[in-house]
Amino acid sequence: MLPFKSLTAIAVPLIRDNIDTDAIIPSREMQSVSKTGLAGGLFAGWRYRPVGSREPNPDFILNDPRFAPAKILLSGGNFGCGSSREHAAWALAEYGFRAVVAASFNPIFRSNCVNNGIVPVELERDAITAIAASLGDRPDSRPVTVDLEACSVSTASGSRWTFGIDAEARQMLLGGMDAIELTFMRQENIAEMRAADRNERPWIYL
Amino acid sequence: MTGGRTLFDKIWSSHRVSAIDDASDLVLVDRILLHERTGAVALRSLATAGRRVLAPRQSFVVMDHVVDTRPGRTDATMIPSGTAFITATRDAARAAGLTLFDLGDAEQGIGHVVSPELGIVLPGATLVCPDSHTCSQGALGALAWGIGSTAAEHALATSTLRVKRPKTMRITIDGELDSGVTAKDLALHLLSRFGSSGGAGHIVEYAGAAVRALDVEARLTLCNMATEFGAFSAIIAPDEKVFDYLKGRRYAPTGAEWDAALVSWRLLRSDEGALFDAEHRVDARDVAPMVTWGVSPQQAIALDGEVPDFANVEGRDPRELHDRALAYMDLRPGVRMAGLPIDAAFIGSCTNSRLSDLRRAAALLRGRKVAPGVKAICVPGSTAVRAEAEAEGIDRIFRDAGFEWRESGCSMCFYAGGENFGLRQRVISSTNRNFESRQGPETRSHLASPETVAASAVAGAIADPRSPL
Numbered sequence A: 001m002l003p004f005k006s007l008t009a010i011a012v013p014l015i016r017d018n019i020d021t022d023a024i025i026p027s028r029e030m031q032s033v034s035k036t037g038l039a040g041g042l043f044a045g046w047r048y049r050p051v052g053s054r055e056p057n058p059d060f061i062l063n064d065p066r067f068a069p070a071k072i073l074l075s076g077g078n079f080g081c082g083s084s085r086e087h088a089a090w091a092l093a094e095y096g097f098r099a100v101v102a103a104s105f106n107p108i109f110r111s112n113c114v115n116n117g118i119v120p121v122e123l124e125r126d127a128i129t130a131i132a133a134s135l136g137d138r139p140d141s142r143p144v145t146v147d148l149e150a151c152s153v154s155t156a157s158g159s160r161w162t163f164g165i166d167a168e169a170r171q172m173l174l175g176g177m178d179a180i181e182l183t184f185m186r187q188e189n190i191a192e193m194r195a196a197d198r199n200e201r202p203w204i205y206l
Numbered sequence B: 001m002t003g004g005r006t007l008f009d010k011i012w013s014s015h016r017v018s019a020i021d022d023a024s025d026l027v028l029v030d031r032i033l034l035h036e037r038t039g040a041v042a043l044r045s046l047a048t049a050g051r052r053v054l055a056p057r058q059s060f061v062v063m064d065h066v067v068d069t070r071p072g073r074t075d076a077t078m079i080p081s082g083t084a085f086i087t088a089t090r091d092a093a094r095a096a097g098l099t100l101f102d103l104g105d106a107e108q109g110i111g112h113v114v115s116p117e118l119g120i121v122l123p124g125a126t127l128v129c130p131d132s133h134t135c136s137q138g139a140l141g142a143l144a145w146g147i148g149s150t151a152a153e154h155a156l157a158t159s160t161l162r163v164k165r166p167k168t169m170r171i172t173i174d175g176e177l178d179s180g181v182t183a184k185d186l187a188l189h190l191l192s193r194f195g196s197s198g199g200a201g202h203i204v205e206y207a208g209a210a211v212r213a214l215d216v217e218a219r220l221t222l223c224n225m226a227t228e229f230g231a232f233s234a235i236i237a238p239d240e241k242v243f244d245y246l247k248g249r250r251y252a253p254t255g256a257e258w259d260a261a262l263v264s265w266r267l268l269r270s271d272e273g274a275l276f277d278a279e280h281r282v283d284a285r286d287v288a289p290m291v292t293w294g295v296s297p298q299q300a301i302a303l304d305g306e307v308p309d310f311a312n313v314e315g316r317d318p319r320e321l322h323d324r325a326l327a328y329m330d331l332r333p334g335v336r337m338a339g340l341p342i343d344a345a346f347i348g349s350c351t352n353s354r355l356s357d358l359r360r361a362a363a364l365l366r367g368r369k370v371a372p373g374v375k376a377i378c379v380p381g382s383t384a385v386r387a388e389a390e391a392e393g394i395d396r397i398f399r400d401a402g403f404e405w406r407e408s409g410c411s412m413c414f415y416a417g418g419e420n421f422g423l424r425q426r427v428i429s430s431t432n433r434n435f436e437s438r439q440g441p442e443t444r445s446h447l448a449s450p451e452t453v454a455a456s457a458v459a460g461a462i463a464d465p466r467s468p469l
Helices: A087-095 A109-113 A127-133 A167-175 A179-184 A189-202 B007-015 B039-048 B082-096 B109-116 B134-141 B149-158 B183-195 B218-226 B239-247 B255-265 B317-330 B356-365 B383-391 B396-402 B452-457
Strands: A006-012 A070-074 A101-102 A119-122 A144-147 A153-154 A160-162 B016-019 B024-028 B031-035 B059-062 B100-101 B126-129 B143-146 B160-164 B169-172 B202-207 B232-233 B276-284 B290-292 B300-302 B344-347 B373-380 B426-429 B446-448
Touching: A070 A127, A070 B031, A101 A127, A101 A144, A101 B016, A109 A119, A109 A167, A109 B149, A153 B202, A167 B300, A179 A189, A179 B149, A179 B160, A189 B016, A189 B024, B007 B024, B007 B143, B007 B202, B007 B232, B024 B290, B031 B039, B031 B082, B031 B149, B039 B082, B039 B149, B059 B082, B059 B109, B082 B100, B109 B126, B109 B134, B109 B218, B109 B383, B126 B134, B126 B149, B134 B143, B134 B218, B134 B232, B134 B239, B143 B232, B149 B160, B183 B218, B183 B276, B202 B218, B218 B232, B218 B239, B218 B356, B239 B255, B300 B373, B300 B383, B344 B356, B344 B452, B356 B396, B356 B452, B383 B396, B426 B452
Parallel strands: A006 A070, A070 A101, A101 A119, B031 B059, B031 B126, B059 B100, B126 B143, B169 B202, B169 B276, B202 B232, B344 B373, B344 B426, B426 B446
Antiparallel strands: A006 A144, A144 A153, A153 A160, B016 B024, B024 B160, B290 B300, B290 B446
């Protein structure tokens, strides 16, 4: 996994509450038994007209050339709600997004982000609105910075907000770490606990 | 420590291997369920990394997400790419030595229907599945939650997960639900009242007389929609109804182990005076049959209500979202929900496809016909439910009324296998999500109980199942 320290990039505002994972990647777009090949299906229901085609919908913000290449997504509350499909995080990452700044996240989606090197940044709505406003009509020349070491987001005009993130998630993202490797370091603990638990609750161990 | 411990605290502490940091713990995972949408991806990725499944006998694989549900089905799906998910998952499950409930097996079905049916989920156990509706299984007093595919790899390789400890919330539902008001109506009522972020960050314990009165299948329906509530999961303290339900099921303990299990399961309740981070009380008598009008499950109202004006739901969605939902659904404020013409009716999904759901819908359909022009489909939650329903003659009632009677699977709750209701069709559905284009391109989904779906199918328009048809 790609480590994330700090990123200065074009941000794109899609500020709406309850953007669900069906909207991020519709079921019909998940066509191969793979974590890749998903970027084209990202936001497919909104990005193309008519639905099901590959004709860019000029009204959808990701199709606005001023926002290319966007690497930071700005959104509303409860982002990533709905289906647990990790394809939503895979599609965002493959498209190029490295951070999502939202008012709140669905918990499964949040950990899917962390497992795929995308920083889930939670900020107050007013801050997100202010960041979106800072882009003006030249988002490509007013990049936004997400600094995970400092836990801050700043705009080209110098406004800055700090955000909170769990220590575990931050460490994993900063180091580009694999959670399984980290857990393997506690293998002995796990084996001891399972052995004791097997005596306690034998019916669990089929 | 004063105040006693919550049910969640008891299960969590008995599964905690170690603390990771102030917010997260490493916890033991007792059961893992996989399905063909992500099963092969996770198992292949694990194998590629040279890792093996630590406890294959505690891991189960179902075929539900992508499989076709039309009679006489094979591995083929309407969307050509679907077949690869089925075959790859089958191959990967066999290679890893996991128990697979395959197409054609008597145990095939939707994971959250099959797992309780076979006694895979047990009180006090931890269970994870790469599916957001895993929270359903909290109905049996387990701590069950949905995860992503990478987290599933972690669980398979280590029999643990690194998890942020959720906060605790108790929702006590006092009194008795009115006759004709179901667990689904209760779930939609809670969503309309507390919003789709109402449970965010919390494990929700459902308690109170109205919850204790629900049978196990109805509890599965109530817990099912905790994910729509934004919750980590939901749980209900297991009681004699749950123990009776589990006794004799294939993977439930037997003999002396059953007796020992019962002793420990009876301790699984929140202590008197246990403190929760959040508490809500709801009067069951305030709950009416519900239906959604918008594109988020929180956009639900009583069936005898009208599409709300923005002014009446202020504080919930911003104006733009409210208007967007109205435009998408092709509705205007003031339109009465009852009487709204429908194109299709669907009974199925992990929310409402169990035998009791089908029985109640069949009671309304007996001797009646689906209105002309309405496409009506029933997809039993599992092959076992289908067989039991057929033994009772329920399939005949559905078929005679004009419903399609299908093989089991997630089916048109979403269109993973490629089948859908068609452009802008208005669907009354016993499922859990009314998101844009969830059931087909720009489809307009209205969520309701199976009774309401059945009554509406007959009327050709959204109808109250309590009114004479």
